[in-house]
Amino acid sequence: MKASPRVEKELIERCKAGDKKAFEVIVLHRQKRVFNLAYRMLGNLEEAKDLAQEVFISVFQSIEDLKEEIKFDAWLTQITLNHCRNRWKYLKRRQYFNSESLDDPIETEDGNMPKAIYDPSDNPETLYEKKSIQELIQRGLLRLKEDQRELLVLRDLQGFSYEEIGQLLRLPEGTIKSRLHRARMDLKEVLEKVAH
Amino acid sequence: MDCEKVRDRFSSLLEKELTTIEEKIIKEHLASCSECKRELAGFEKTMQWLHSTNEVDVPEGFLPELYKKMEERKKAFPVKKMGEEWFRFPLLLKLPAQAVAMVAIVFLVLYLTKTTPMENYRVKETLPEPSPLSTEKKPEERLLIPFESSRPKKSEPADVRSQEKEREQKPQEEQVEGEEKRTETPSEKTEVMAHRIESKDRVTATLPSPEHETIRKEGIAKQKSIPASKPLEEMVLRISDRVKAISQIHEIIKQFGGEMIRTEDQLLIVSLPTSSISEFKKELGGLSGVSQADALTPPQQDRVRLRAPSKPVREEVDERRRELAGKGTDEPRTVVRILLLE
Numbered sequence: 359m360k361a362s363p364r365v366e367k368e369l370i371e372r373c374k375a376g377d378k379k380a381f382e383v384i385v386l387h388r389q390k391r392v393f394n395l396a397y398r399m400l401g402n403l404e405e406a407k408d409l410a411q412e413v414f415i416s417v418f419q420s421i422e423d424l425k426e427e428i429k430f431d432a433w434l435t436q437i438t439l440n441h442c443r444n445r446w447k448y449l450k451r452r453q454y455f456n457s458e459s460l461d462d463p464i465e466t467e468d469g470n471m472p473k474a475i476y477d478p479s480d481n482p483e484t485l486y487e488k489k490s491i492q493e494l495i496q497r498g499l500l501r502l503k504e505d506q507r508e509l510l511v512l513r514d515l516q517g518f519s520y521e522e523i524g525q526l527l528r529l530p531e532g533t534i535k536s537r538l539h540r541a542r543m544d545l546k547e548v549l550e551k552v553a554h
Numbered sequence: 555m556d557c558e559k560v561r562d563r564f565s566s567l568l569e570k571e572l573t574t575i576e577e578k579i580i581k582e583h584l585a586s587c588s589e590c591k592r593e594l595a596g597f598e599k600t601m602q603w604l605h606s607t608n609e610v611d612v613p614e615g616f617l618p619e620l621y622k623k624m625e626e627r628k629k630a631f632p633v634k635k636m637g638e639e640w641f642r643f644p645l646l647l648k649l650p651a652q653a654v655a656m657v658a659i660v661f662l663v664l665y666l667t668k669t670t671p672m673e674n675y676r677v678k679e680t681l682p683e684p685s686p687l688s689t690e691k692k693p694e695e696r697l698l699i700p701f702e703s704s705r706p707k708k709s710e711p712a713d714v715r716s717q718e719k720e721r722e723q724k725p726q727e728e729q730v731e732g733e734e735k736r737t738e739t740p741s742e743k744t745e746v747m748a749h750r751i752e753s754k755d756r757v758t759a760t761l762p763s764p765e766h767e768t769i770r771k772e773g774i775a776k777q778k779s780i781p782a783s784k785p786l787e788e789m790v791l792r793i794s795d796r797v798k799a800i801s802q803i804h805e806i807i808k809q810f811g812g813e814m815i816r817t818e819d820q821l822l823i824v825s826l827p828t829s830s831i832s833e834f835k836k837e838l839g840g841l842s843g844v845s846q847a848d849a850l851t852p853p854q855q856d857r858v859r860l861r862a863p864s865k866p867v868r869e870e871v872d873e874r875r876r877e878l879a880g881k882g883t884d885e886p887r888t889v890v891r892i893l894l895l896e
Contacts, residue, residue, distance in 0.1 A: 382617065385617060385620065386617070389612050389616055389617070390609060390611070390612050391609075393610070393612045393613075393616070394609045394610055397610050403610070403613065406610075407612075407613050407616065407619075410612075410616070411616070411619060411620045411623055414620055415620070415623060415624055415627065418624065491603050491606065491607075492603075492606070492607045492608065494603075495603050495604060495607055496607075510604065514601070514604040514605060515604065515607055535565065535566075538565065539562065539564065539565035539566075542564075542565060542597065542600065542601065542604075543561070543564070543597065545600055545604070546596050546597055546599075546600040549600060549603075550596060
């Protein structure tokens, strides 16, 4: 849920002045988006929650530096991506993901679930619960390179335009399209490996 | 179009970004290539799954927990640390600033050390001061190389040692000759020692201590008993050997018909006939440190002068001494305060 641009601008200005109520409104409007981006990038609900909270703390601390209120969303996404990259590096160093494989049980909102076996010929709605497919996708995303995951999450899960992604990642549109296609094909291969 | 190129266009085909001709070519290829067709089916399924993923709900208590964290941070860091802003600056700015600060510190230190009391003393030392101990010396030359003269020359210690050896070998000759030397120039050892006097000694010499003041008063009280005594005169004498110097001073006082009023640790109070004061000072000057002009003269010259004082001068001095000694005690007397510095 997002307010009109004028209201948004007013909220951001109030937040810059230290208004906690305005900050709360901003958090409520964007928490789901930030949390989901973090979850898709990290694949862990608890880590995603912590990271999303850190993102909003950073926003509150540095919102004074934001010059153009109209670019608040892009700025917020950039902060989230930076936090995600740092957190990913930290978790990778601690070999957080090394013990996991596609066959391991996967964490969901309701707890762990058994793996989903990929078969493109099957109808997913009939063979598996939708939730398990989502978790399988999540698992597949974590197998990809970080930059590929970013592209897939931003474009196919979060629905950013190529222009927005280009501004966020500072890449030309053509590069983004080709890299995104490569990421999609790699994800397909990862999911197919499970089936065979 | 080969299979690889067709597969590279799957995303464009899905997002309908291909031209009609390209789309037609790819569809034709897919109709004839079962492998590519299967690949496309798998790709479409993956994309379908990707797009079917729903957003996950934010866990409960997200906002209160966020506020709690913010409060904890606030408590942990109540105010911004002093240097926090500084650490945020890029190195590009910080490094030149640090370099400038370092240079400023160095200049400040140099400035401060230049104006320390020691330096002030050195500056004072270079100024010409009227030396009551040497009338033959040239204070102007002292100004030229003030620090050179304060360093003991390398050749000097050797000279001193040789002179000491000579003294040991000819003690009697030395006694007679030493007096003669003092009339011309002081001994080299005295000279060297005199130049080693540090500023501290100088300061104590120039500033009359309370102890000296009381001695001076006592001296004056004694002086009152002496008829027709003149106001007190002061002299500073630089010596290397105190005992020897005192004995020499005693002899000189006797020669000039004077008397020793009091002998303290570093202070001698002497009463002398007023007319012989100037001669007495000259004589004492021989015992004291030499002027800078003397110190600058080559050591060889000094040695020649010390070893062979001119005969007419020696005779003249002896004559003068006899004259002074012959005078009676009726003439006005002057009290001289002599401060000995080792």
